[in-house]
Amino acid sequence: MAKEKKVEQITDMEKDFAQWYTDVCRKAELIDYSSIKGMFIYRPYGYAIWENIQRIMDGMFKACGHENVYLPMLIPESLLQKEKDHVEGFAPECAWVTMGGSEKLEERYCIRPTSETLFCEHYKNVIQSHRDLPKLYNQWCSVLRWEKTSRPFLRHREFLWQEGHTMHATAEEAREETQRMLNIYADFMENVLAMPVVKGQKTEKEKFNGAEETYAVECMMHDKKALQAGTSHYFGDGFARAFDITFTGADNQLHHPFQTSWGVSTRMIGGIIMTHGDNNGLVLPPRIAPTQVIIVPIAQHKAGVLEANRQVMDRLKAAGIRVKIDDSDKAPGWKFAEYEMKGVPLRLELGPKDIEQNQCVLVRRDSGEKSVAGLDGIEETVSGMLDAIHDGLYAKAKKNLEENTFPAASLEEAKQIQEERGGFIKTMWCGDIACEEKMKEVAGMSSRCVPFVQERLGETCPCCGRPASKIVYWGVAY
């Protein structure tokens, strides 16, 4: 009964995907609404996922020499305006501070929507010589974009992210950095979040305001829509020129350095939900799950049961596994449903009969598969099963991506596939923005990226019939 009631709270995804998503966010206690539209509260369980993401990514960044800094949250309007394309892109989304205490400010300040301009101002101070390069800085913070619509994790007015900003002596080095960080994102998403990605370059239309080139990792959600999960930008020396940043080279001449930036945000948590979740709720990839194993004692009032359960918990903890026990007086059925909804990867049940036989029951959240395991070596069994869950989640998501990526030879075909099947549709493309706009108009899809892994689907652009040498992925995006 308790279980059925619990599960009822979540709308089936087949019935209403958007409602399913919101239900999971709320019922799994990931997020709450605040009194300002579009500004959300990251609750302990949602924030704990972000902490795990941060910890792992931060280690990856530092392993390749990046250092963390913290720059102000406010940008003077004059500073934001120094790079033309950049300000055009962001000014419409800025929240403006106009009063400090009871005084009207002489210049208004925007709350950072991104920090390229602030980093440039600082880099101008701290870069003098080629010996000061590269500068490999990263910042964990929140940014604010005054969006009209919002959805938990996917589009907030304020969201948590990291923004890397680097400066290099040569264009080549900066381009390498752009690719390195895109690869780190892809690696993280696949090997930690179990989310397969398509890596590629954004088109001119879709690139970041002020960047020369933007690269992205694109993921496919359960509903076959696309989620841009991370981006990496190459700026050339455009900002450096606008901000007059120079360094003395080994040749004793003044040069402008070359710049990159790259970022991922709590939007990835939305990606996790929509990649792995099911009608019973959240399904968390084990490597970022706040709780990897939930222990549910069976017949816990019987002598020795709780002690035996706690012993197993202590052993798993000692093996570095994130484990919790629920020894509350709620019924096991209620507990099963609760931790299923919260997406805990593995449930361990231990009752009097199991104790007698020196075994326990393990239930996988991803497949529902139930197995009996000996308590000897339970650490290795659990740890192996967590890896297997990761692999299983990845394989399932990869299958979803592959089975829902379709080639199309004409605009009409692309439109039809999108209407009937959804997913990513790949076509040849001439590179013209007019054809991109036509695809949007006719088939409702935007370009996702020009994938690094290219193939030959024909000789001409399906939108205009002109010669085309590259394929592009199209999709409906979050």
Place this chain on the structure above:
Amino acid sequence: MAKEKKVEQITDMEKDFAQWYTDVCRKAELIDYSSIKGMFIYRPYGYAIWENIQRIMDGMFKACGHENVYLPMLIPESLLQKEKDHVEGFAPECAWVTMGGSEKLEERYCIRPTSETLFCEHYKNVIQSHRDLPKLYNQWCSVLRWEKTSRPFLRHREFLWQEGHTMHATAEEAREETQRMLNIYADFMENVLAMPVVKGQKTEKEKFNGAEETYAVECMMHDKKALQAGTSHYFGDGFARAFDITFTGADNQLHHPFQTSWGVSTRMIGGIIMTHGDNNGLVLPPRIAPTQVIIVPIAQHKAGVLEANRQVMDRLKAAGIRVKIDDSDKAPGWKFAEYEMKGVPLRLELGPKDIEQNQCVLVRRDSGEKSVAGLDGIEETVSGMLDAIHDGLYAKAKKNLEENTFPAASLEEAKQIQEERGGFIKTMWCGDIACEEKMKEVAGMSSRCVPFVQERLGETCPCCGRPASKIVYWGVAY
């Protein structure tokens, strides 16, 4: 030569303490200025200190059951106004957002100066039953206070901090929490930062806006001024009533929960600088030093020297010590001065003769003491020496605190001691705010706290002559 030049950059503290402080902040590359007055840039070295502080404190918070969350950075004006004392205290320091994109907002939003009101709004949603209590939340974020004056780390318009906000079923539990967190702060400052503290209660005049009781840890700086390094507040059910937060008790009746909040900030880094620093620059307590040991190879061009140095580095790293090597082509003298200025607790020198004798030279930053140590067991030697440095720093700071805390029997005596010696001055006090104001007027000192460790210095208040049963600490504060 190089060394002398380096040291020259820092003003002697005896000559100009404020300039010495600013020099250390800038030259040790802890902080940089931004184009907005009072908003600073935390540079990699300064931020790395904060990361170590965060990591250790966060572990301490979590060990007693606290969970991290993230709430919005903006507070609607109507929400801020719900608690009268609170808004009176903070409104004059708020930065106000009045525009979102190109539209004027219907209500203005202030950038959080502190988040009690936001937490109350959220707690109203998530607290229904006594089973939902206690709620033990903490948030790492930045806050903004539009101050007129500013100094690196000590007073920023925007600064990084943590703010704990908890809700409890009973006043007693909330009071316990207030004390628990004050004790955690004191423990952290003494055992991690090597900063001795005076624990006590703030007076009515000095307490937090909206709190019933405020407790603080007060530290003494090199110049004998006081630094309030952390505070813990007990709110009773005042905010809960103002925000209409209720829960159903075990008695099936509705009750208001009882609240606390507590915070420390990057101001502690200012405290570290002014507690331990000297005329050669920064002196970092080993437990939060980003680099605990700097290895400087001697005659590094000679065969085998760099290899031997790197071996020592790898061994120390493996032992969990934060160690770096400087194998750049700069002269050893330059390196010595550089890492002295940066406050690295221990320098390890290893040259051809040392290698021959299977030894190295260790130089302590705190005392300048030089010793020779065998390479066998160097891990234990270094780790023991880091602990000794911690103890040495603490003892020195404790001596400074004790030798500069004076009893005074009259207002005149208090004034004279402050003028001639500075430091903390302790007197009896009747508890009247008028006497506090008189002390400020006559001797230029504010009350620091009514210390937990009380003593009897007389029977009457030196300001008014009325009966007094408690002592209070006075001082000039940052």
